[in-house]
Amino acid sequence: MANSSTAAAAAYPLLVQRYGVGGVGSSTPSSSSSSTATRVFSLPAMKLLDVNLPEEMTMMRGSSGGNTFLETPQGLVLVLMSSPPAETFLLDPRDGSRVAALPPLDEGELPAHRRCVLSDRSPEPGCGVLVFDLESPALLFCRVGGERWSRHGYDIGCYDLPEEYCPVPKRKHFFDVAGVGGRFYFTENNGELGTLDFTGGEVAVGAIAIPVLDYFPTDQVMYSSLTFLVESCGDLFLVAIAFEGYSIGGPYDVHVFRMDFSAAPAWRRTTDIGDRAFVVGGDNFCGASCSASGCGVKANHIYWLNDFSEDEKRNLYVFSVEDRSVETVDTFEPLPGAPRQTPFWLV
Known part of the structure; x- marks a missing residue:
């Protein structure tokens, strides 16, 4: 069903679920098969809707004319076109407009498992575009208006693992990076907030000393947690989901x-996060923010997609930041015989 860009935009934020072959979406390696199905869950409507994604996002990797796309917490999508001319650009999925041209980048240059984040919400000239590897200390970087992508390695130490478990030290790498006001931040567990600076020829990794954070109140017995960095209205937040x-x-x-x-x-x-809602979880552990009143979702709430859940349908949790109450929501019905990929957010 065709829908106008205005009607499509009103359905955002979206959870997008793809079934079938690997190789479609932001982080799964390519496949030679082209069989797939896509379903879209709208947060404002709290149900599945027939929302048309931009054509650049419906072409599948691994097939003739297939593209690669990486969603960002800022709501834009990094697209690598496979058909000549092999363009690279930032796309606004709400209306399908190309908002910023980028230096060419080939899909083969990307790490197999990756995430993309921008340094600013507005893709003005000079805005940084960061693609980092989720499996090793490596990243790609360019700027809107720049001439090329640069590849960087970095050193943030090694994991403290028993020698019998890991005889060769394993280097740490980023799992979560947020862009706030032109800078990139990442979390450390040793009383530091990490920073990334690309003003020089190489990436400079820095640190801001902060007190070690106790995620849980003293009267609460919790043993483990998932954390997500979220940029919202120029502020940096951390969401800790505990169990x-x-x-x-x-x-x-x-x-x-x-x-x-x-x-x-x-x-x-x-x-109190005000008239804002955060969406976290899903593919690549994304954390993003949106205006609650502007998007028709619950203010001062966290929407968490539990992609570890064994229940493929009832896996969306809606938390109240004020009183920490929670409700669960049905999202996607399994498709018999069709392997599913981890859903991802479009904000």
Whole structure:
């Protein structure tokens, strides 16, 4: 069903679920098969809708004319066109417009498992575009208006693993990076907030000393958590979703922290994120923000897609930041015989 760009935009934020072959979406290696199905779940409508994605995102990798695309927390999508001319650009999926041309990049230059994040919400000239490897300390970087992509390695130490388990030290790498006000930040567990600077010829990794964060109140017994960095209205937030023991079966709890960049930088616990909603989880552990009133979703709430859930249908959790109450929502019905890929957000 054809729909106008205005009607399509009103359905956002979206959860996009693809079934069938590997190789479609942001992080799965390519496949030679071309059989697939796509379903779209709209957060404002809280149901599946027939929303047309831009043509650049419906062509499949691994088939003739296939493209590669990587969604970003800023709502734009990095697209690598495979058909001549092999263009690379940022796409607004809401209306299908190409908002910024980028230097050419071949799909073969990308790491197999990756994530893309922008340094700013607005893709003006000079905005940084970062693609980082989710399996090794390597990344690609360019700027809007720049002439080329640069490839970088970095060193943030090694994991503290038992020698009998890992005889050769394993180097740490990024799992989550947020772009705020032209800068990139990543989390460390040793009382630091990491920074990335690309003003020189090479990437410079820095650190801001902060107190070690205790994710859970003193009266709460929790043993493990998932964390997500989220940029929202120029602020940096951290969402911690906690559960007892090491089972992701629940019960769940959520805590939100805002980074205070004052003279004594620290994460500050908050129960009010205002007229905002955060979406986290899904493919590549994305964390993003949207205007609640502008998008027709619940203000001061966290929408978490539990991609570890064994229940493919009932896997969306909606947390209240104020009172930490939670509700679960049905999303996608399994398709018999069709392997599913991890859903991803489009905000």
